Amino acid sequence: MSQSFTLRPIGFVGSPFKSTSDVPRGLGAQHQAEGELKILPEFELGLTDIEGFSHLYVIWAFDRSEGYELLGKPPTDDREHGVFATRSPYRPNPIAITTVELIGREGPVLYVRGVDMLDGTAILDIKPYLSSIPMEKLKRGWLAEAEARKKG
Amino acid sequence: MSQSFTLRPIGFVGSPFKSTSDVPRGLGAQHQAEGELKILPEFELGLTDIEGFSHLYVIWAFDRSEGYELLGKPPTDDREHGVFATRSPYRPNPIAITTVELIGREGPVLYVRGVDMLDGTAILDIKPYLSSIPMEKLKRGWLAEAEARKKG
Numbered sequence: 658m659s660q661s662f663t664l665r666p667i668g669f670v671g672s673p674f675k676s677t678s679d680v681p682r683g684l685g686a687q688h689q690a691e692g693e694l695k696i697l698p699e700f701e702l703g704l705t706d707i708e709g710f711s712h713l714y715v716i717w718a719f720d721r722s723e724g725y726e727l728l729g730k731p732p733t734d735d736r737e738h739g740v741f742a743t744r745s746p747y748r749p750n751p752i753a754i755t756t757v758e759l760i761g762r763e764g765p766v767l768y769v770r771g772v773d774m775l776d777g778t779a780i781l782d783i784k785p786y787l788s789s790i791p792m793e794k795l796k797r798g799w800l801a802e803a804e805a806r807k808k809g
Numbered sequence: 810m811s812q813s814f815t816l817r818p819i820g821f822v823g824s825p826f827k828s829t830s831d832v833p834r835g836l837g838a839q840h841q842a843e844g845e846l847k848i849l850p851e852f853e854l855g856l857t858d859i860e861g862f863s864h865l866y867v868i869w870a871f872d873r874s875e876g877y878e879l880l881g882k883p884p885t886d887d888r889e890h891g892v893f894a895t896r897s898p899y900r901p902n903p904i905a906i907t908t909v910e911l912i913g914r915e916g917p918v919l920y921v922r923g924v925d926m927l928d929g930t931a932i933l934d935i936k937p938y939l940s941s942i943p944m945e946k947l948k949r950g951w952l953a954e955a956e957a958r959k960k961g
Binding site: 660661662663664665666667696700702703704705706707708709710711712714716718720727728737738739740741742743744748749750751752754756779781782783784785786787788789790791792794795796797798799800801802 | 812813814815816817818819848852854855856857858859860861862863864866868870872879880889890891892893894895896900901902903904906908931933934935936937938939940941942943944946947948949950951952953954
């Protein structure tokens with residue numbers, strides 16, 4: 658395929674995590690860390706009315722991972738799974754999504770809870786979180802099985 | 810910023826929608842259309858164990874939109890909002906997320922419900938949908954206000 662897409666940062670994350678080993682991982686990991694989404698001044702107008710949303714999708718780049726693995730063991734399991742069935746950073750396209758809670762805004766800076774990015778990570782896009790799949794309709798595949806094995 | 814990221818398709822969408830006017834839009838639009846995520850053979854191994862998940866995030870490219878608008882009127886409102894507070898295709902980085910329900914799989918093809926992409930759209934990534942924000946905790950900003958005005 659000759660088709661390709663070139664993306665550039667719209668801003669950068671301010672995070673307490675300086676290296677990957679700082680980020681909580683594995684079963685039961687809590688993501689309550691607070692951080693900032695520092696949007697570049699040229700894009701600030703695009704944040705208009707974002708304060709009304711409680712939760713946002715942040716799309717960001719795994720800018721410190723190299724290459725990809727189609728099969729790998731996630732930190733939440735001791736078995737291998739396909740990369741598209743995990744959130745592994747070693748993906749064909751190194752893109753991540755994190756859902757964060759919006760706490761506040763000062764100009765081009767969004768204060769959020771739930772960051773799992775490293776400090777300085779490139780932000781590619783922000784979108785409002787508009788609706789949820791009800792938990793009773795959600796099947797969580799190998800992750801639910803790994804959780805059940807851990808409890809059992 | 811000189812930093813940039815080049816992404817390539819991991820597959821293409823099979824969709825009943827041939828042009829943007831075919832895609833349901835606006836308040837109350839239902840997204841129940843069925844389609845296929847046709848993953849390229851070289852990435853098929855990355856789908857291992859995906860069948861266990863009921864819902865997936867599909868990250869895809871707005872490959873038929875040009876340029877961006879920091880403020881715009883979405884089809885769900887008659888007022889302008891910032892691009893990062895909407896799902897507008899005219900974004901600094903033309904990336905979209907759609908949550909789909911996984912119905913089945915045949916080799917490199919995923920059959921899904923809830924497509925809102927055009928036929929032939931480039932898929933950039935697929936991730937499992939692992940958890941939801943409870944609806945009672947979700948604030949939906951201008952969209953909730955537009956819905957209330959429509960009902961009122």
